[in-house]
Amino acid sequence: MEAAYKGLLTIFLGVGGCLLYFYLSNQFLDKVLYPAKGVNAGRNINRANMIRPWLFVLPAMIALGLYLAYPVVATFWYSLTDRNQGDAFVGLANYQQMINEPKFWEAMRNNMLWLVIVPAASTAFGLMAAQLTDRIGWGSFAKSLIFMPMAISFVGASVIFKLIYDTRPVDQAQIGVMNAVWLQFEGGIGSWLILRLLPALLMLCGAAITAYTAYGFLLAIREKGGAFVRGIAIGILALITLAFLSLALGAFTSVHRYGEAQTWLTLPGWNSFLLMVVLIWIQTGFAMVILSAALRGIPEETIEASIVDGANPFQVFFKIKMPQISGTIVVVWTTITLVVLKVFDIVFAMTNGQWETQVLANYMYDKLFRANDWGVGSASAMIIMLLVSPILIWNVYNARKEMS
Amino acid sequence: MADVKLQDVGKTYGGTVDVLRGIDLDIKQGELIVFVGPSGCGKSTLLRMIAGLEQITEGTLEIGGMLVNDIPPAQRGIAMVFQSYALYPHMTVRENMTFALKLAKKSQSEIDEAVARTAKTLQLEEYLDRLPKALSGGQRQRVAIGRSIVRDPKVYLFDEPLSNLDAALRVATRIEIAQLKEAMPESTMIYVTHDQVEAMTLASRIVVLANKGIAQVGTPLDLYERPENEFVAQFIGSPAMNLLSGEVTKTGAKTTVKLDGGGTAISAVPTQDADKGLKVNIGVRPEDMTETTGTYLFEGKVNITEALGEVTLLYFEKSGDNDAVIGKLPGIHSDLRGKTVRVSAVPEKVQLFHNGQSLYYR
Numbered sequence: 001m002e003a004a005y006k007g008l009l010t011i012f013l014g015v016g017g018c019l020l021y022f023y024l025s026n027q028f029l030d031k032v033l034y035p036a037k038g039v040n041a042g043r044n045i046n047r048a049n050m051i052r053p054w055l056f057v058l059p060a061m062i063a064l065g066l067y068l069a070y071p072v073v074a075t076f077w078y079s080l081t082d083r084n085q086g087d088a089f090v091g092l093a094n095y096q097q098m099i100n101e102p103k104f105w106e107a108m109r110n111n112m113l114w115l116v117i118v119p120a121a122s123t124a125f126g127l128m129a130a131q132l133t134d135r136i137g138w139g140s141f142a143k144s145l146i147f148m149p150m151a152i153s154f155v156g157a158s159v160i161f162k163l164i165y166d167t168r169p170v171d172q173a174q175i176g177v178m179n180a181v182w183l184q185f186e187g188g189i190g191s192w193l194i195l196r197l198l199p200a201l202l203m204l205c206g207a208a209i210t211a212y213t214a215y216g217f218l219l220a221i222r223e224k225g226g227a228f229v230r231g232i233a234i235g236i237l238a239l240i241t242l243a244f245l246s247l248a249l250g251a252f253t254s255v256h257r258y259g260e261a262q263t264w265l266t267l268p269g270w271n272s273f274l275l276m277v278v279l280i281w282i283q284t285g286f287a288m289v290i291l292s293a294a295l296r297g298i299p300e301e302t303i304e305a306s307i308v309d310g311a312n313p314f315q316v317f318f319k320i321k322m323p324q325i326s327g328t329i330v331v332v333w334t335t336i337t338l339v340v341l342k343v344f345d346i347v348f349a350m351t352n353g354q355w356e357t358q359v360l361a362n363y364m365y366d367k368l369f370r371a372n373d374w375g376v377g378s379a380s381a382m383i384i385m386l387l388v389s390p391i392l393i394w395n396v397y398n399a400r401k402e403m404s
Numbered sequence: 405m406a407d408v409k410l411q412d413v414g415k416t417y418g419g420t421v422d423v424l425r426g427i428d429l430d431i432k433q434g435e436l437i438v439f440v441g442p443s444g445c446g447k448s449t450l451l452r453m454i455a456g457l458e459q460i461t462e463g464t465l466e467i468g469g470m471l472v473n474d475i476p477p478a479q480r481g482i483a484m485v486f487q488s489y490a491l492y493p494h495m496t497v498r499e500n501m502t503f504a505l506k507l508a509k510k511s512q513s514e515i516d517e518a519v520a521r522t523a524k525t526l527q528l529e530e531y532l533d534r535l536p537k538a539l540s541g542g543q544r545q546r547v548a549i550g551r552s553i554v555r556d557p558k559v560y561l562f563d564e565p566l567s568n569l570d571a572a573l574r575v576a577t578r579i580e581i582a583q584l585k586e587a588m589p590e591s592t593m594i595y596v597t598h599d600q601v602e603a604m605t606l607a608s609r610i611v612v613l614a615n616k617g618i619a620q621v622g623t624p625l626d627l628y629e630r631p632e633n634e635f636v637a638q639f640i641g642s643p644a645m646n647l648l649s650g651e652v653t654k655t656g657a658k659t660t661v662k663l664d665g666g667g668t669a670i671s672a673v674p675t676q677d678a679d680k681g682l683k684v685n686i687g688v689r690p691e692d693m694t695e696t697t698g699t700y701l702f703e704g705k706v707n708i709t710e711a712l713g714e715v716t717l718l719y720f721e722k723s724g725d726n727d728a729v730i731g732k733l734p735g736i737h738s739d740l741r742g743k744t745v746r747v748s749a750v751p752e753k754v755q756l757f758h759n760g761q762s763l764y765y766r
Binding site: 301320 | 455457476477478479482483484486488489490491492493495503555
């Protein structure tokens, strides 16, 4: 009970203090500093009105400065000093040390994977869910189901998925859903179809989609020019296509150990993706809600006009609907990208960066609070900030453009 | 470039809610047919059924002699101009116009030729590389029309294409559409509007829709001069035709009706002896009324006058169950306000209705 009283008291003091501050400071300005009477009444009113905005903004600026700006500067300073040498300035030595660590590059590589896969998958699934749920009777029910993970904290979601991926010793009953499914496969024709043919086909589909998109860019270059940016896009798409193709091949050649329960989170190469699933599961709901609102904003007559023009449902979706909500797609994508760049809780709670699942935020935490290496920890924090800033700026720019 | 034939066409939503029923309509190649009717009469629905955007639940629809009930819109050989223009906002004018042609896999030279020709007709050449948002309302509507012309469809469908334009632009665009029709005499056009002036000026035939069905089909002047029923009589023309109840007293080549208000009307609509004593409504248009001192058709006190310069509208005091009578006299007659005025009309301009149907057509 005592805590509750303290809480109430804090609220009371906080709100009361704010009111008191605004009241007293304005009174001071109007009555003492520049009173609106006497010979200089007009001049005083103008001056008071110039100062007044600052009275209101000041508390926020102080709080932001104290809790945002100062930490950034301090972190930057820490990244250039060494605690063990009495806070001596060491230049870029911390960064030097960091880039020589393989664990850092593992974190970088994983972060990049997260960065590409999670926003892409979340936006794609969200768009698909938004489009499909709009057309069925129980769509709003399906929507609330898909949106529900948004209400779960990352750590809570991690605990749920840890149970899904759980492994027990061989002599005990398996409780993880993944292993329960896995143990159904015994290497027969069904296993071949589902574990080899299906993934291979999916990968081939992926390759076809990226190749087709690249082809579209190629046509665009021929029609509209802009060879440089589109050329880079084609290059990236070609690489992704190749990756898809090699994965399709890998689906047939990889060795499966049927009948053995797997410890999923320790399988290098797979476990990172299993962690990403958690975030995709959460963020799809977010993407779906925003994109579904955007889809509803498309004028119905443009869709009907395209049907009369002879577009099939896919062309209506990709050539009429998608371009009209492209701004929203970019905002959703970059917003999820920001979440992904900072991803920490999921990795921390599920693998703590072991078995090649390290990411930058968890790496920073490791260095700062486990190894007590403030220099390298701060250096990695600066790297995260460097990566986030441009995307953040772009996100704000696009969001504003959408609003106007 | 094709006939459109509707036979017993109907539309039901969810199997219970009737919107349209038993629509029979023969549209000949080269006609410009206008659908008019009060709002909610289903005129847009009928157009969308012809377009293929709404399922036809009853009857058959033929375009160019081919049954198209279950053929998707794009293969019906139609093109549609929407009320809100429905331009694709992310495409330039050129891309908007070529979208359908590209989907139809036409060759590039064919596409270029069609766009160049259409842009020239509609004076859109300098706007081809602009986005729709950089165009004015009238230009957007021209692009929307151009988008249908490039496809060279058999039938053009217009869904209230002018209602988003301001008054001056509406007149200009209406004339453009009339010229367009003249330039393409062999193309069939179906046009939905709630604006009578558009209907009267553009149509080769008007279809008046009411009560889930067709009230009358005919040329604009047919509808004006010889309405088949009271609904069409009052729907066409503004102010609406006056209806006055009475009883037939003299039959023959000309019919005399003793009106409940005390007046006497003579109509050129012939009747037989058996019609004597028949309860009828006579219909007289406000503009056909003339002031008189002799035998009068209607006598009443003028409540309000509206002098419009070329004509003056007289609003008579309401008497009995009839709607208030309105007269339209040439010139300025503001001095008639508050006075009792007698009006009459020549027999050729007096319609006879029994149970809502015109006796002329029986």
